[in-house]
Amino acid sequence: MRAYLRPFRGPAPADTRPPTPRTVTRWILTHPDVLPENERLKLNSFLAHCPELDALIRHVRAFAQMLTQLQGDRLPEWIAAVRADDLPSMHTFINGLERDLDAVIAGLTLPWNSGIVEGHVNRIKMIKRQMYGRAGFALLRKRVLLAP
Incomplete structure (x- = not known):
């Protein structure tokens, strides 16, 4: 209509x-x-x-x-x-x-920047958030060192 x-x-x-x-x-x-x-x-x-x-x-x-x-x-x-x-x-x-x-x-x-470092910091913070309250420092350390 x-x-x-x-x-x-x-x-x-x-x-x-x-x-x-x-x-x-x-x-x-x-x-x-x-x-x-x-x-x-x-x-x-x-x-x-x-x-x-x-x-x-x-x-x-x-x-x-x-x-x-x-x-x-x-x-x-x-x-x-x-x-x-x-x-x-x-x-x-x-x-x-x-x-x-x-x-x-x-x-x-200057052509240099801290992009790579900031990327690693972001990755570590994400792993830390995922593991909050779940395990101790030893497991967090292993995950940070072995994570791709």
């Missing part, structure tokens, strides 16, 4: 809800070349209503480029550019970076 009445009611209403913050965040954090065309158009229309986000996107993408291409030497000029814009949340992020600027620059420049 709904299909019968639809011609008299007109076309179905278009989805006019604004995108959720999570959706906009995904659009911003996705590389522009990978973002589907329809989502790129939605992001551009959203940016037309909020010019502050345009500056935010420029800064986030520039930081992502520094991170992925190990260009930590560009960090001081990036910080100066962000300070020039009036984006309080980015200023808070920058204050955190400046607390240990040398370590951040090294992390954005």
Whole structure:
């Protein structure tokens, strides 16, 4: 019966809800070349209503480029550019970076990371959680040493 009445009611209403913050965040954090065309158009229309986000996107993408291409030497000029814009949340992020600027620059420049160590720590914690209250330290030690 709904299909019968639809011609008299007109076309179905278009989805006019604004995108959720999570959706906009995904659009911003996705590389522009990978973002589907329809989502790129939605992001551009959203940016037309909020010019502050345009500056935010420029800064986030520039930081992502520094991170992925190990260009930590560009960090001081990036910080100066962000300070020039009036984006309080980015200023808070920058204050955190400046607390240990040398370590951040090294992390954005050097090719080494602690990923392998963090993986082993995660594996050991998982084994410990599985064995909580079940056995003593000797068995936990054996499982950690013999687990793949």
